[in-house]
Amino acid sequence: MLACNDVVKQFAIRRTWGSRQVTVVNRVSVSVEASHVLCIVGESGCGKTTLGKVLAGLLAPTLGSVTVDGTLLYHPGNKAWEREALKIQLIHQDPFSTLNPVHTVREELSLPLLHHQIVPKSLVGEECEHLLTRTGLDPKVVIDKYPHELSGGQRQRVVLARALSVRPRYIVADEAVSMVDVSSRLIMLDLFLEIAQKERIGLVFITHDFGLARYVALEGTIAVMYLGRVVEFGGTETVIHQPRHPYTKVLLSSIPPLQAGDDFKIDKVYPRSFDVPSLELLPPGCVFEPRCPYAFDRCQSALPVLSTVVHEPGHQVACYLEDEETAVV
Amino acid sequence: MNTLRRFGVALIMIWMVVTLTFFMIRLMPGNPIFDAYQTLLQQGVPSQQALVQIHILYDVYPNQSVVVQYLLYMWHLLHGNFGTSVVYTGRPVLPIILAAAPWTLLLVSIGLTISFFIGLLLGVLIALHRNTWFDNLMSQLASIFHGIPNYITGFVFLYFFTVILNWFPFGNIYNPAIHPGFSYGFVASVAYHSVLPIAAYVFGAFGTWTLSTKSAAMAVLGDDFTMADRIRGLTSEQQLEHLVHNSVLPLFTGFVLSLGIMFGGAVFIEETFSIPGLGYLVATSTAQRDYPVMQGVFLVLAGAVIVANFLADTLYSRIDPRIRV
Numbered sequence: 001m002l003a004c005n006d007v008v009k010q011f012a013i014r015r016t017w018g019s020r021q022v023t024v025v026n027r028v029s030v031s032v033e034a035s036h037v038l039c040i041v042g043e044s045g046c047g048k049t050t051l052g053k054v055l056a057g058l059l060a061p062t063l064g065s066v067t068v069d070g071t072l073l074y075h076p077g078n079k080a081w082e083r084e085a086l087k088i089q090l091i092h093q094d095p096f097s098t099l100n101p102v103h104t105v106r107e108e109l110s111l112p113l114l115h116h117q118i119v120p121k122s123l124v125g126e127e128c129e130h131l132l133t134r135t136g137l138d139p140k141v142v143i144d145k146y147p148h149e150l151s152g153g154q155r156q157r158v159v160l161a162r163a164l165s166v167r168p169r170y171i172v173a174d175e176a177v178s179m180v181d182v183s184s185r186l187i188m189l190d191l192f193l194e195i196a197q198k199e200r201i202g203l204v205f206i207t208h209d210f211g212l213a214r215y216v217a218l219e220g221t222i223a224v225m226y227l228g229r230v231v232e233f234g235g236t237e238t239v240i241h242q243p244r245h246p247y248t249k250v251l252l253s254s255i256p257p258l259q260a261g262d263d264f265k266i267d268k269v270y271p272r273s274f275d276v277p278s279l280e281l282l283p284p285g286c287v288f289e290p291r292c293p294y295a296f297d298r299c300q301s302a303l304p305v306l307s308t309v310v311h312e313p314g315h316q317v318a319c320y321l322e323d324e325e326t327a328v329v
Numbered sequence: 330m331n332t333l334r335r336f337g338v339a340l341i342m343i344w345m346v347v348t349l350t351f352f353m354i355r356l357m358p359g360n361p362i363f364d365a366y367q368t369l370l371q372q373g374v375p376s377q378q379a380l381v382q383i384h385i386l387y388d389v390y391p392n393q394s395v396v397v398q399y400l401l402y403m404w405h406l407l408h409g410n411f412g413t414s415v416v417y418t419g420r421p422v423l424p425i426i427l428a429a430a431p432w433t434l435l436l437v438s439i440g441l442t443i444s445f446f447i448g449l450l451l452g453v454l455i456a457l458h459r460n461t462w463f464d465n466l467m468s469q470l471a472s473i474f475h476g477i478p479n480y481i482t483g484f485v486f487l488y489f490f491t492v493i494l495n496w497f498p499f500g501n502i503y504n505p506a507i508h509p510g511f512s513y514g515f516v517a518s519v520a521y522h523s524v525l526p527i528a529a530y531v532f533g534a535f536g537t538w539t540l541s542t543k544s545a546a547m548a549v550l551g552d553d554f555t556m557a558d559r560i561r562g563l564t565s566e567q568q569l570e571h572l573v574h575n576s577v578l579p580l581f582t583g584f585v586l587s588l589g590i591m592f593g594g595a596v597f598i599e600e601t602f603s604i605p606g607l608g609y610l611v612a613t614s615t616a617q618r619d620y621p622v623m624q625g626v627f628l629v630l631a632g633a634v635i636v637a638n639f640l641a642d643t644l645y646s647r648i649d650p651r652i653r654v
């Protein structure tokens with residue numbers, strides 16, 4: 001299991017006079033099991049990438065912990081965790097800048113194979129070809145090419161092959177298909193899912209697109225993030241068909257229906273405002289309160305905590321409306 | 330094919346430089362041949378005889394039209410004949426230039442290489458230690474040195490190390506008492522005399538390289554593939570190797586171009602340290618209006634820039650796979 005526990009990540013941002021801390025990820029606990037899928041959904045700037053990096057062992061959290069199969073990451077004084085962190089690979093959004101422009105595909109793939117002695121030296125070439133084949137590329141065509149000679153889709157496959165080269169148990173895919181042509185997005189997604197399933201890889205899929213999240217995490221879980229916090233968490237079906245948090249409802253309302261009678265029908269919810277508050281100047285109460293169409297006085301005073309919805313185990317929401325409803329019931 | 334085209338362009342540029350310098354030089358005030366002719370006339374020599382004398386002395390007819398002179402010059406140049414000096418009467422220009430070029434080449438190539446590697450090292454270190462006291466200090470220093478012209482550095486070095494401290498010899502590139510040749514004494518003398526001028530180059534140039542390396546390395550560090558190295562658990566040495574490799578690429582063109590340009594930049598330093606190189610030759614021949622030598626040196630200086638440009642273009646496509654021509 002890859003899990004983070006109460007993770008807080010702050011950045012110092014430089015101002016003319018000194019610097020100040022902004023909290024980009026705020027007390028987030030999420031987890032994913034092997035061969036399961038967790039989707040993290042939220043608007044731009046809500047801290048998805050930052051959380052992804054923390055989960056992938058790239059960015060030490062300010063507070064809280066990350067564990068992979070029981071090993072604590074970011075263990076000060078014990079470098080052994082870095083070896084464990086290899087189990088988690090991050091696939092970044094932009095396949096253009098994530099491949100070194102001066103390395104051929106072969107060099108890119110064989111470097112970690114050689115370094116970690118994943119296969120015997122004599123088999124490295126074979127392994128590279130195998131990795132490429134697995135991601136749907138023809139090794140003969142691409143193996144000696146440089147990144148700029150590949151199409152966007154090919155690059156993203158190379159990036160996937162590169163991630164697979166160190167035999168990860170978990171993959172954090174950060175907007176992994178957003179730069180791929182719309183026409184080949186679905187194929188890429190299927191490839192991800194198929195490989196994850198076959199290799200029993202746990203997938204953390206980060207996206208701002210609820211439509212994608214729904215497709216990818218059909219049997220998994222979804223965490224909805226807003227301004228650094230998880231505001232709703234639950235099984236995909238539950239979150240999509242019985243959303244509880246107004247923010248989730250707003251996001252779901254913004255998915256264009258593909259066809260009449262599309263299978264989920266929720267009442268459309270629109271925010272009171274489209275301005276996202278700055279991380280430096282958060283509202284005192286619920287962070288969604290300034291935009292929430294259902295906000296009432298209590299929302300302005302204190303932040304609601306993420307708690308399990310009554311009669312729905314595994315479904316968590318951070319909203320005072322829940323209390324109201326249970327009070328009414 | 331492209332290389333061939335570039336080569337052609339380089340040739341045309343050289344021709345243009347030759348032509349331009351030829352005419353520009355003749356537009357400059359002060360003309361030793363004309364002066365000599367006037368002197369002869371004043372001494373009562375009949376004009377016909379004065380012309381003959383001038384021709385014997387300088388191998389030119391002062392009353393020849395400029396166009397004819399130009400055509401003659403080009404014709405000779407095509408045969409490798411740069412003419413003869415009008416100040417050191419009768420001495421052909423080519424050997425004068427060939428005697429000066431090695432010193433310039435020596436100083437420029439060593440000075441540039443040292444400053445490049447210092448700049449590379451500092452630039453990468455600064456980029457790796459972003460926003461620390463090291464970054465602040467070194468970036469400031471690099472900008473300051475970047476701004477100081479090298480003749481000032483040269484002058485300060487000269488004054489401090491020869492006049493005040495008396496650590497290094499003053500002027501020339503070797504001790505004239507030693508017979509030039511590949512003897513230990515001669516090489517040692519050249520090395521000893523080169524320290525200050527090379528140091529002046531290095532101080533004038535390393536700041537520029539530091540700043541460009543810093544920005545290149547920071548761009549590379551910001552690229553996701555640096556993160557991709559980390560997440561695949563590559564060692565810091567491997568990551569550093571990639572960082573340096575990727576940061577050097579954008580600097581390469583500048584480096585080769587500088588090799589060409591610094592031939593000309595040698596003027597000030599060679600003058601300050603009285604080194605008998607090309608820059609020194611430019612200064613002296615210009616002061617004396619020694620047309621054929623001036624022409625020859627300008628041709629070599631401009632040629633160096635053009636050749637460097639050609640090399641930079643041709644070689645860059647070989648070291649950076651993104652450029653395929």
Ligand SMILES: Nc1ncnc2c1ncn2[C@@H]1O[C@H](COP(=O)(O)OP(=O)(O)OP(=O)(O)O)[C@@H](O)[C@H]1O
Binds near residue numbers: 012044047050
């Ligand atoms: N190194 C950093 N220093 C300071 N602030 C940062 C840093 N990295 C991210 N941030 C800030 O943290 C916030 C969240 O960034 P993050 O990239 O995690 O968002 P995101 O949800 O991935 O957004 P997007 O959908 O646009 O990729 C942003 O406001 C960003 O400006």
Ligand SMILES: [Mg+2]
Binds near residue numbers: 048
């Ligand atoms: Mg992001």
